[in-house]
Amino acid sequence: MVIAIIAILAAMLLPALSAARERAQGLVCLNNTHQLALAWDLYADDHNGELPDNLVMTEFGLRTNINWVNNVMTWDTSSDNTNLATITGASLGVYAQGETRIYRCPSDRALSSAQRAAGWTARIRSYSMNAMVGDVGEFTAGGTNINNPEYVQFFKLTQIPRPTEIFIFLDEHPDSIDDGYFIDRAYSWQWRDLPASYHNGATAFSFADGHSTLHHWQVPSTVRPPLPDAASLPISIPYSEWSDFQWIISHMSIENN
Numbered sequence: 001m002v003i004a005i006i007a008i009l010a011a012m013l014l015p016a017l018s019a020a021r022e023r024a025q026g027l028v029c030l031n032n033t034h035q036l037a038l039a040w041d042l043y044a045d046d047h048n049g050e051l052p053d054n055l056v057m058t059e060f061g062l063r064t065n066i067n068w069v070n071n072v073m074t075w076d077t078s079s080d081n082t083n084l085a086t087i088t089g090a091s092l093g094v095y096a097q098g099e100t101r102i103y104r105c106p107s108d109r110a111l112s113s114a115q116r117a118a119g120w121t122a123r124i125r126s127y128s129m130n131a132m133v134g135d136v137g138e139f140t141a142g143g144t145n146i147n148n149p150e151y152v153q154f155f156k157l158t159q160i161p162r163p164t165e166i167f168i169f170l171d172e173h174p175d176s177i178d179d180g181y182f183i184d185r186a187y188s189w190q191w192r193d194l195p196a197s198y199h200n201g202a203t204a205f206s207f208a209d210g211h212s213t214l215h216h217w218q219v220p221s222t223v224r225p226p227l228p229d230a231a232s233l234p235i236s237i238p239y240s241e242w243s244d245f246q247w248i249i250s251h252m253s254i255e256n257n
Contacts, residue, residue, distance in 0.1 A: 025106040026199040026214060029126075032102040033169045033206035036127060039095035040068075040168055041157070041210060049156040052091050054134035057179035068092040068134070069103070069180040073123055075112035075228045081123045103127055107198035110174035110226045126196065128172040131183035132253040133160075133208075144256070148186050151253040163208035167251050170205045171196040173224060175231035186249045189242070191235040197223040205251075219244045 043052050052068040059072050059080075071086035072078075080086060084100045087093055096102060105126040115123070132145060133154045139146050145153045154160050172182055173194040182193045195203040201223050202214040217223055222244040224231050237245050 026202070026204070029105040029107065029171060029199065029204040030212045030214065032105065033127065033171070033204045034210065034212040035096065035099070035102045036092070036169045037206035037208075037210050037212065039092050040129075042095040043092060044157040046095075049158050051134040051155060051157060052129075053137070054129045054131060054181050055137045055179075056139055056181050059178070065089045066091055067180065068129055069125060071125065072179050073125060073174075073177045075115070077114055077118050081115070082120065084124060087124065100124065105171045105196070105198055105204065108171065108174060108196070108226065110228070112228045123174075125180075126171045126174070126177070127169050128177055128180050128182035128193070129169055130167055130252055131181045133166070133168060136181070147183050148253065150256055151186060152256055154253065157208070160208045161254065164211070165251055166208045166253065167205040168208055170203055171198060173197075173231050174226050175224070175228060176233060184245065184248055184252070188234075189237045189245065191222075191231075191233060191237065191245065194224060194231050194233060194235070195222070195248070196226065198226060215247070217244050 040052060044050060053066050055062060055064065055067045057063065057067065057072050059074055063070055068091055069087055070090040071080035071083065073081055087100050087103055088098050103125045104122065108126040109122055111120055111122070132148065132151060135155060136145060140153050143153070152159070160166050170182060173196045176194040184192050197203060197217060199214055202216040204212060204214055206212040219241045221241055
């Protein structure tokens with residue numbers, strides 16, 4: 001009888017404990033994105049208002065520490081997934097005071113079977129930067145981003161007209177995250193990069209004014225399991241499910257006049 005009562009109490013308490021743990025991890029994630037935004041702002045202060053580079057990198061292509069991070073996350077056992085020097089040696093590292101924990105959401109424990117077999121417990125980065133802020137190299141050589149030419153590319157802090165509304169960092173879906181460049185094309189109506197939804201269907205964002213918040217998604221199909229190959233990108237978005245995609249686009253940049 002006593003054992004049965006204990007089992008019932010445990011069944012009642014475990015969901016509450018799990019929810020409390022998730023709330024705590026969500027607060028840590030918010031703080032991480034806030035700290036990254038502070039480092040981003042300090043970088044701009046030291047560079048006459050110019051924002052950190054946000055270059056497109058590929059698994060076997062460009063690597064440079066002038067970028068805000070210098071790694072490409074994968075599902076194999078590449079050192080980019082574990083080498084902390086790709087964070088501390090990159091341009092934002094010194095402004096984050098070498099603190100590498102702020103680059104990973106504590107709820108992000110997504111690993112492939114090969115990575116688990118290698119004894120890993122987590123990859124080192126969960127966050128990406130809005131592709132419409134910073135110099136993107138050849139993608140912005142003409143002054144606009146070729147992925148979204150109808151929208152403003154922000155190269156300097158003073159160019160952002162509504163800093164409370166333009167996001168800088170977000171936690172990205174682990175199957176979508178690769179380099180540090182988060183991009184969705186405004187008129188494609190496809191998720192190319194997908195936000196994570198670790199926090200009860202919400203994503204942590206930090207904004208250009210420094211504040212961070214959790215944004216809850218309205219469309220069930222936006223929320224994909226944090227597993228390898230779970231995102232099935234690109235995802236075409238039917239008209240009835242545009243709201244989440246529209247929110248992302250409206251908080252990435254503003255339209256060119």
